[in-house]
Amino acid sequence: MRLRMPFARRRELPSHLWTQCPDCAEMLFNKQLVRNMNVCPKCEHHFKIGARERIELLADKGTFEERDADLTSGDPLSFVDSKPYRERIEAARIKSGATDAVITGTAAVGGVPVELAVMDFDFIGGSMGSVVGEKITRAAERALARRAPLVVVSASGGARMQEGTLALMQMAKILSAVSRLGDAGIPYISVLTDPTTGGVLASFASLGDVVLAEPKAYIGFSGARVTDQTIGERLPAGFQRAEFVLEHGFIDQVVPRAQLKERIAFFLAALRPKPVDLGWGL
Amino acid sequence: MRLRMPFARRRELPSHLWTQCPDCAEMLFNKQLVRNMNVCPKCEHHFKIGARERIELLADKGTFEERDADLTSGDPLSFVDSKPYRERIEAARIKSGATDAVITGTAAVGGVPVELAVMDFDFIGGSMGSVVGEKITRAAERALARRAPLVVVSASGGARMQEGTLALMQMAKILSAVSRLGDAGIPYISVLTDPTTGGVLASFASLGDVVLAEPKAYIGFSGARVTDQTIGERLPAGFQRAEFVLEHGFIDQVVPRAQLKERIAFFLAALRPKPVDLGWGL
Amino acid sequence: MRDPLAALREIATLGGRSPSEGNGHLVAGDELITDTAALGSARISAWEAVKLARELHRPHSIEIIERVFTRFQEMHGDRLFRDDPAIVGGIAELAGRPVVVVGQQKGASTEENIQRNFGMPHPEGYRKAIRLYRLAERFQLPLVTLIDTPGAFPGPEAEERGQAEAIAKSIEVMTGLRTPIVAVVLGEGGSGGALALGVADVVLSLQNAIYSVISPEGAAAILWRTAGEAERAARSLRLAGPDLLELRIVDGLIPEPPAGAHTDHDRTAANIKAAIAPQLERLARKATAELLAERYERFRRIGVVVEPAGEPVAPRRPWWKKVLGR
């Protein structure tokens, strides 16, 4: 596994060896942190991890085969904000090592062959543009074609503004494919990690047959700041954290990272694709 | 139409000619009241009406043909409270002129042939025992067999205690039949009148493709008194009245009695049974 | 007093069977009582049953689930409003095969009872149940429901959020659910709030459980205008296990340890497992259409009505045969 700085978004020491836990302020030795799946051994704070690290944690050893790796963004709106969209993508590519905000492929999890899609928050905040939409849709279509379960791990700030309504429409595109999995009795497991928000939460991430989340992951449609400003109310404690969302009925389980793989494997073993496609009307 | 005392359950003058409106205290001439569909001309209070009066108001003239009129209650539990169940039924028969708490049959409403079931609160509080269950189930089965819409007008205090769990199970029996109407694309319109509560509301009455209610009708699962005693809270204004239930999302429209027939006819015209039975699995 | 068996003969006439045929599809064995005669002197009074069914230390859903099944993974939430702790559900394994299990959950202490709302679900509890029913259907997992509630919660918020609609919908979904269902009454089967989990292909009850249209106290308050007559109401309502079997509300009774289920959770759970496993086995072999048709008939038959005198009622032809002209 590539050694990678677990990015805590608040105070952290710019050290190559140590990282400060943003929750308990403990100084953690990076190698130890990585061995502990990037979870603080003291307070169990779950650091964000990249898509490659996530795949290492979830896929059975040596089973992951990436698909559509070379699909990249166009710039349909010729969008320029503080820098041009094309430059922004290039920078994200360098920062994250990925070609866009999702990595997809086939894998086995606990011995069950699946289509796996893992988002990467390091790529423009895990934002969903045409590439994310296309890759997850293709993964769902492959899942349908070979009657294998779909597992999607989300981490996203929402739709990618720089692709305008084209980004928005990816919500409908992905759900069109995911919906057919449901009709065909093929399991879809959604895993929500810190953070899962906006158009990603308001589409495929919310609609798993099973929805799991990592502890304290930030999960909400509107950002808490937006909500707070718009409404001018003080928010309840734990608002939009995984445990809060669980209480409100939208998550099946909050699962610590150390147990996530075995838990997914359990549900994959229990929810087998229906042997025959009952069809959706053709 | 048989002239009948509209029973207000609170203060009323024991006159054969006059009735006092329980809402606005106006003294109303009975004949005028009947001409006004038993609605107070001053405050629009909707008096309870019997099943026969209701059928007169809803069915196209001369189209109602009663079915299963001679189905009567057994006494499976040999139930005795302050009087034996058999005597209670006999008394209800004399009071209401009906053989049990629902009258069913075929009719046309606005020219559309339907199966019609109308409950009668005068028969042991419109309580649902085996006869109510059997008659409404048969009506639903006839509706399915001839692909005609089902219209049920409810008025009930709930399941009939004197038939124990047999009464309770009528909820499942009726819903088994009603559910098949839904699968077959045959419309079911539910009309809630004062009062619709307990096991009737918690089964077929709540699940119409269209749910209409008369103004201010009392509609609730638990009686407001039960709720109030159990919880020891003051209830919100209008709690469990039709308008309140509408606001809370469980009723399509509150419809004054004078417009009820035309409104049902509108929905019957719009929601035609699907031409072909898509089947429910056989 | 009228012969109580007369009622059963009426049922029999309507259903086209005699009581001696038993419940039709269940075969008695060590694990299942299908004939009340077999109970003999072990038959207790209705009021004793009420007390046993409500016993604080009676095994509740989670205790039963943990002993009957393996690898239970609870699944939370209705995807609409809230996760209701008064209903638990999820996926577990029985003999290595996955099933969906959903049950009402009482507490074994005051604290736990407050957290579980004494096993009285809100609408969101029933909506969680419906979600799990649909999950079972989508992946063709058998469904096991466990009934143990004084009733659906009657509070104002439950009314506002549509307690009646939630129960109705849960019942309706079960009537048409395209997967086998076995329901077990563990303790209290309180009215519509219990039936919302009770529409099954096979409905079983622990020997000392109760199932009633209204609580005995509620019936006494209404019928005799004093809760003091609850014992009499319990008797009249015929809410105890053997009554339910005679009335064919349940298809069989699951034996309890001699002093009641609360004295031995392990043995109670073992009895439940022995009772439901063969039923799930049997139901799994049925085609979905047959399953649904039989479930329809199971509830269709319930009730006692008298057709006009002098016209003996022929055995009722099953409904689906009429429609399909078979």
Added chain:
Amino acid sequence: MRDPLAALREIATLGGRSPSEGNGHLVAGDELITDTAALGSARISAWEAVKLARELHRPHSIEIIERVFTRFQEMHGDRLFRDDPAIVGGIAELAGRPVVVVGQQKGASTEENIQRNFGMPHPEGYRKAIRLYRLAERFQLPLVTLIDTPGAFPGPEAEERGQAEAIAKSIEVMTGLRTPIVAVVLGEGGSGGALALGVADVVLSLQNAIYSVISPEGAAAILWRTAGEAERAARSLRLAGPDLLELRIVDGLIPEPPAGAHTDHDRTAANIKAAIAPQLERLARKATAELLAERYERFRRIGVVVEPAGEPVAPRRPWWKKVLGR
């Protein structure tokens, strides 16, 4: 600056069509603009469109419903929590035939806007919409949706009750709804809260309506860190009608009166009626399977991606043909 048409050529490559083929299934006529060239000098700036789309006296859903349809009967409630006044829906007639119509509802005054929550639905609004979609499906009535919202309401209670889940479910239900759907953007198409009503066989927009992934103010605040750049953001986001047509987000534009829809509600409604009636007519003739397959493809095509250089992308074979091996 890069040639803006380059993007379209990329889309075209992926979709296997060239822009000159138009939107494929729609034929231009007096009632529908399907080519932005036809707009000529009538094309207004993005910011002007934003202002027109938000104009207080622009006709909103009920004003349009009353003029386009006859005998509208509103149907209330989600059967779960509340009747949300920010979404209206029910059954109405178009040319004597019943349709289900659902739309977001803004107010034409401050009071009405407070009552309608400025057209920002809560989750229960979307759940009411879903209920009405299912009603349309059950009775095979065509569905017409009217989009006009700044966005789904972002308040804490909306979050608690699952705003994201409600939007997701609404989108998902529409993707598979077995009846024809026509969506019309009347004013503001605000993000996911608009798309929840926007998955249709034909998506049209009033000429001066907007449809955007984020409000221009929101985009400006995030991208330029000042809401003052909203005008620039509006331009960049390509949210105006002609942009949407060029990007194939919408299939056609419905002409507005010269000074904007707010100046003539009757004429605007007449134009909408003229635009949607032939579409409903055409869609009604399609078999359900064909309808669903085409709806799938309509959204499946949207997006611009670059496959590896040197490997030109062949026209993508429709997905359902791949699976079925045709």
